Amino acid sequence: MTDLKLAQSFSMMALNGQSSIHMTTVKKVALRSMAAAVILEVYLDSGFTEAEDKLTLHKDIRDASHPTLYREAVIQSLIHKKDGAQGDLRWWLKRASNLSNKKLKKFEHAMSDSLKELSLLEEIPGLLGCDLYYDSAGVEMKDYRSNIDAYTRVSENIRAEILEDGFVTDEIICMLWLLRESGCMHDFFSRSELEKVNARMNELYQSALLAKALFPIQIHHGIELGIKQFLHLKTRFVKTSIGSTINFFFPMLERSKAVFIETEAWFSNPNQRLNDVITRLESYGHEVKVIEKGSFSTIKIDNLVYDAMPHYVMMKVPIQGVRLMPKRPL
Amino acid sequence: MSRQRSMESILSSEFVSIGELVRLTDSRYSTLKFYTEEGMLPFEQAEENLTRRYNREETVTRILLIKKMKADGLSIPQIKEALNMDT
Numbered sequence: 001m002t003d004l005k006l007a008q009s010f011s012m013m014a015l016n017g018q019s020s021i022h023m024t025t026v027k028k029v030a031l032r033s034m035a036a037a038v039i040l041e042v043y044l045d046s047g048f049t050e051a052e053d054k055l056t057l058h059k060d061i062r063d064a065s066h067p068t069l070y071r072e073a074v075i076q077s078l079i080h081k082k083d084g085a086q087g088d089l090r091w092w093l094k095r096a097s098n099l100s101n102k103k104l105k106k107f108e109h110a111m112s113d114s115l116k117e118l119s120l121l122e123e124i125p126g127l128l129g130c131d132l133y134y135d136s137a138g139v140e141m142k143d144y145r146s147n148i149d150a151y152t153r154v155s156e157n158i159r160a161e162i163l164e165d166g167f168v169t170d171e172i173i174c175m176l177w178l179l180r181e182s183g184c185m186h187d188f189f190s191r192s193e194l195e196k197v198n199a200r201m202n203e204l205y206q207s208a209l210l211a212k213a214l215f216p217i218q219i220h221h222g223i224e225l226g227i228k229q230f231l232h233l234k235t236r237f238v239k240t241s242i243g244s245t246i247n248f249f250f251p252m253l254e255r256s257k258a259v260f261i262e263t264e265a266w267f268s269n270p271n272q273r274l275n276d277v278i279t280r281l282e283s284y285g286h287e288v289k290v291i292e293k294g295s296f297s298t299i300k301i302d303n304l305v306y307d308a309m310p311h312y313v314m315m316k317v318p319i320q321g322v323r324l325m326p327k328r329p330l
Numbered sequence: 331m332s333r334q335r336s337m338e339s340i341l342s343s344e345f346v347s348i349g350e351l352v353r354l355t356d357s358r359y360s361t362l363k364f365y366t367e368e369g370m371l372p373f374e375q376a377e378e379n380l381t382r383r384y385n386r387e388e389t390v391t392r393i394l395l396i397k398k399m400k401a402d403g404l405s406i407p408q409i410k411e412a413l414n415m416d417t
Contacts, residue, residue, distance in 0.1 A: 004338045044333065149356055160349035160359035166381030169334040169346070 002118060006044060006171055007037040007070065009154045010178050011111045012120055016303050017144040020112070023101060027234060029220065031104040032097040033182035034111060036219055038074040039172045041098045043089065054086050069112050073107040074099070078294045090217045097181075104183070112144065120147045125284040127301060131259045132321065151303045155188055162200050163193060171213050173204060181220045187304075190329035226283035260313060262325045264320035270310075277308055298327060320323045344381040345374070354386070355393045362393070368406065370396065370413060 004012070014030035042048065048055040061075060078095050079085040087095070099107065115121035126141030128134055129194040134141065158179075161172040176197070188199055204211035263276040274290070274297050281288050281301060297308045304326065306317050311323035335343075340350050348366070354361055364370045366382065373382040373387055392413070399409045 003338075152358070153353055153356055156352045156357070157349050158358045160347075160352045160362070163359065164348050164363075164382070167332065169332050171334040 002152075004118075004120075004154070005068075006041040006113070006174055007120060008032060008115060008118075009171075010034060010037040010122075010175060011070075012115060012146040012151060013154060013179075013184065014182055015112065015115075015121065015144040016151060017107075017127070018144050019126060020142045020144050021140075023105065023213075027108075028101070028104065030182055031108055032099070032219060033178050035074045035096040035099055035107055036093045036103070036181065037174070037178050038071055038107075039092045040178070040214075041056045042071065042075070044170055044174065048092075053088050054088060055092060056086050066287065068114065070107065070110040073103070073110040076106075077103045089213055093217055093219055115146075120150050121145070122147075124286065124302075126131075127281075127284075127286065127324075130261055130280050130284050130286075132262045132319065133260075138200055145287075149302055159188060162197055168200070168204060168208070170208075170210050173208060173214065177214050177217075181218065183220065186328055188329070193329070219257075258326065259320055259324040260311060262319050270297070273310060273322055274282075274308060277324070299324075340386075344386060346386045347381055348385065351384060351389060351393065353394070354390055355397075357393060357397075365393070365396065368410065370410060 014034055015027075018024070018027045018030060021033065040324055042057070042061060043055070043109045047058050047061045049058060050056075056077065059081065061071070074096055077099055078092070112121055122145055123142050124145045126143040129141040158175050161168050162176060179188065185194060185197070201211070201215060205215050206212075261277050261280050262271050270293070274293065277299075278288050278290075286301050289298060289300040291300055295310065298307055299306055301324070305326045306324040308322050309326055310320075312318045312320045337353070340346055340354065341388065346354065348359065348362055351357065351362055353370050355362075362371065366373060371384060371392060373389075375382050396409055396413075399412060404412065
């Protein structure tokens with residue numbers, strides 16, 4: 001079992017299920033947060049010297065002699081800018097999260113290569129490619145899939161530390177901030193758990209220096225993160241805040257996909273329907289685990305959970321099949 | 331700053347947290363929390379610190395045993411009975 005660095009752990013979660021070929025909006029948000037994770041990783045490893053609230057990179061990190069290419073891809077892009085590489089944590093995080101598309105792409109390759117070397121990431125045919133329209137059109141789509149065990153280990157460790165009373169490490173403080181900024185909170189916590197997360201983040205904000213410095217910083221772009229959900233959640237969380245605390249809003253970004261898979265036989269029973277779906281998904285290289293069987297089944301595809309419900313689409317003739325709907329923790 | 335412990339350091343310590351047990355056994359947090367609440371995983375809790383501490387070797391062995399019994403088709407009350415507990 002390898003000890004992963006912060007940026008590697010976060011990238012495994014952020015890249016999972018993202019298109020590996022196209023630069024989608026969701027992937028761009030993930031990459032920006034991953035670049036910020038690199039800064040936090042260097043910060044936690046004492047790679048900065050702090051003087052008068054300004055952070056300066058240590059010489060060995062600045063000189064690009066570091067063996068990790070993904071760090072180099074971010075750090076070199078930042079220190080090449082003319083106005084000097086010095087600023088507070090907010091400045092570094094903002095700069096890292098505003099890299100150009102070209103630099104983000106280069107960083108994506110460096111990070112995905114590092115994870116692939118550790119067998120923690122692979123490219124598989126995209127889930128959307130199993131959809132009736134894409135499948136019949138022969139469109140090639142590829143997605144990243146994180147190693148299922150490692151993904152569970154990282155995500156459950158975050159849940160354990162934040163939902164359990166007591167001590168929270170710096171890595172988890174950074175992870176919470178990164179999950180919030182990349183709009184992924186809702187993938188890992190249910191609504192009631194999010195209220196507890198909010199309360200815990202408030203406690204940390206009062207008691208931990210890192211949280212105090214980090215939590216008020218925002219690198220996400222409102223338009224990209226579905227402002228509607230943001231406002232909806234705001235009203236929920238206002239209830240839970242008290243006096244001097246601040247509210248940490250959790251913007252949400254939809255990362256899973258709704259897919260329609262046609263079934264072979266008309267009026268097939270739930271088991272046949274489910275088998276047809278599993279056959280299609282497995283033929284595309286997906287790992288499928290049935291969590292609950294029935295007329296509405298719940299299945300885990302790679303690292304995400306979906307509801308499989310009977311559905312039909314109207315073409316010249318109606319086509320019967322199954323609609324896969326993303327399922328979040330309740 | 332309080333950093334996360336490396337796997338090497340976790341494997342050499344007598345007591346671990348629930349988050350570290352998650353990492354050691356590839357189990358879900360909610361599952362371990364449920365086992366703890368059901369009294370299947372004994373823990374220590376210092377008064378001044380709310381963090382539950384589990385004896386590493388004993389608890390990991392017990393989790394693996396519970397996983398095996400579950401795979402063999404035993405229900406939770408049966409597992410608790412097998413672990414010599416009152417249901």
